[in-house]
Amino acid sequence: MDAKTRNYLKRRQTEIAHRLREARAKQGWSQEQLAELLGCSRAKLNRVENGRAELTMTEIDLVARVFKVKVDYFLSPRCRQPLSNSLTDYSVVVER
Numbered sequence: 001m002d003a004k005t006r007n008y009l010k011r012r013q014t015e016i017a018h019r020l021r022e023a024r025a026k027q028g029w030s031q032e033q034l035a036e037l038l039g040c041s042r043a044k045l046n047r048v049e050n051g052r053a054e055l056t057m058t059e060i061d062l063v064a065r066v067f068k069v070k071v072d073y074f075l076s077p078r079c080r081q082p083l084s085n086s087l088t089d090y091s092v093v094v095e096r
Helices: 003-027 031-038 042-049 057-067
Strands: none
Touching: 003 042, 003 057, 031 042, 031 057
16 A cells, blocks of 8 residues: 555544544543444544544444434545434444
């Protein structure tokens, strides 16, 4: 992988981390609460939010469903879809 591609992927990872942290904070959820909804550990969520770990596409899809936004919100720097202020219906979480 060349340097240009590595830099691009790092920027995307940073954008996902920022938007995930922002979305979680807007809902007033702790990392523990969101990790439980996503079926992952708080430690993994912390690593993702700090850019030290990546989410799979399946995980990004689940995150988008939990926050009721399109996947593009997390993947596209141009997507500025607003987040809902009240997310209390957790039925979007899929069976594991």
